Amino acid sequence: MNADRLARLRYLVMLWISGCIALGAVTWACFALRCGMATTSFIYLMVIVLLSFLDSFVSSTVFSIFCAGCLNYFFTAPLFSFRVAHTQDFLALATFLITSHAITALVRHTRRLGEAQREQARLLDLTHDTILVTDMTRVISYWNRGAEELYGWKREEAIGKVAHQLLQTIFPVALDDINEQLSRTGRWEGELVHTKRDGSKVVVASRWSLQRSESGRPLATLVTNNDISERRRAEDELRRSQAEYLAEAQRLSLTGSFGWRVSNGELFWSDQSFRIFGYDPEITPSREMVLQRTHPDDVARVKQLFEQAATTGRDFDFQHRLLSPDGSIKHLHVVAHAVIDEQGSHKFVGAIQDITAATLADEQLREAQTELARMSRVMALGELSASIAHEVNQPLAAIVTSGAACLRWLGHATPQPDEVRACVQNMMANGKRAGEIVRRIRTLTKRDTPQKMRLGLNEVVTEVASLVQHQVLTHRVKLRVKLACGLPRLAADRIELQQVILNLVINGIQAIDETDDGLRELLIETRQDEDGWVVVAVQDSGPGIKAENVNHLFDPFFTTKSDGMGMGLSICRSIIEAHGGRVWASSHAARGAVFQCSLPALGESDLTEPARCR
Missing domain, CATH: 3.30.450.20 (PAS domain)
Structure with a gap:
């Protein structure tokens, strides 16, 4: 048996002994005063009720049985006997037992309710939340310690006052609207501004709960407030x-x-x-x-x-x-x-950004790219200066030859006007040819914005091939051109497309110069791929492309040449991508490298294709 149970047993023994002594004294007094059974029963009930406050149902039962026995022995005929002679006395004793149990049960229940309420009140006082209860007229009937600490009013000062008048409440909406929602849903939540006893303001998160009777009649409102002033200041x-x-x-x-x-x-x-x-x-x-x-x-x-x-x-x-x-x-x-x-x-919720600086920068970048492309073309023409001179000298020499022939025909004893006319026509044709060559060169060096037009890829390749004829002869390169028949036309800028092919051809010739064997071939080929795009490929017989350089060939300023700038292929990629196409490079299966450009087609066939298509 542990100490608690032993102490409990001792308490019960002492309570029962003391109770029986007290009830014995009452019995002696009532018997000495010749009190009747009813009077004695009433006095017993009072003593039992008092004793029931000290312990549980068992003690109340023990005392009730003890008193019933005393009533039977000392106050019921025959006296000094536990025998009951009359039926009404038996009923009186039974009524006493029932009454004592009922009264003591009510006393114990009331005591438990009081203890529960005191415990709840103690717990409510322990919380830091502000808790108050108001009746339906908003008069305060309960005010916990948290409310005292927050607002400054003691419990006895607050109880009986109208809550919103005492606290000078500032409601977020009309009080009638709050009461209507509270009556309809039984709850309301919101933020309130209260004034404390010292006059300072406090912001609270308030929650109201309506308490109803079993019949549904509103009885009171439980209000819980949390001080959120610091949080509100921090949020603000x-x-x-x-x-x-x-x-x-x-x-x-x-x-x-x-x-x-x-x-x-x-x-x-x-x-x-x-x-x-x-x-x-x-x-x-x-x-x-x-x-x-x-x-x-x-x-x-x-x-x-x-x-x-x-x-x-x-x-x-x-x-x-x-x-x-x-x-x-x-x-x-x-x-x-x-x-x-x-x-x-x-x-709509959106944003407005001033992109003036970025737009102007883009325009300047485009101008710089255009100028860089033009300079690249000028550099390429520098590489082809001998070819250009050769191309121009051919029609000039033909003009001189035709002029000399004219003089000979005119110096005959019998002039031959038909022959002279043929020589003049030949001079005019070669003059136009020389003018066309000069026009192409001036166009390539001209600084102008790109102008897209409908053109044939084979036509552009033919023009580039004519420009590099002397170049390939000087470098002992065999140039082959394979043009596909019936290619669809493109929407492209002629000069920029010429620049791309010209750069690829010059790069191919320079790559071939790096080899010492006898195979020196350069192939320019056009075709249409399975997606309907038009492709031009430039294949050389040079040393090919190293694997580590494949992904960097088109990067700006990347070059494998000792005297290169690294901008030619980068410009080519910019031009092709601006036309909606793609450019790539790879090593050929046999030897050398292949540079290919694919461009979207317009869908209409090029009717000006030259006769040397395959």
């Missing part, structure tokens, strides 16, 4: 910091944000958006203000995008220009995402 500070950082980030990135509610046309701009459009932040933005700043050439397109977005409710992404009052032009990139708000209305 965080929002201010985020707003400052966002504003600074938008300013640095030249990006503004906006919102557009489609139903009423309202626009919301960030400070950076006002700066981009050049308006005062104090005014209310509108679509008219946007159109007023839009470049006249873009107004119709911007209007159409506004109407399309409002009708379809889809995301949009577009670029347009602004014309400022000072005449400067800005380039904007506008992107927006469509969302649906709580009311089911469509609105």
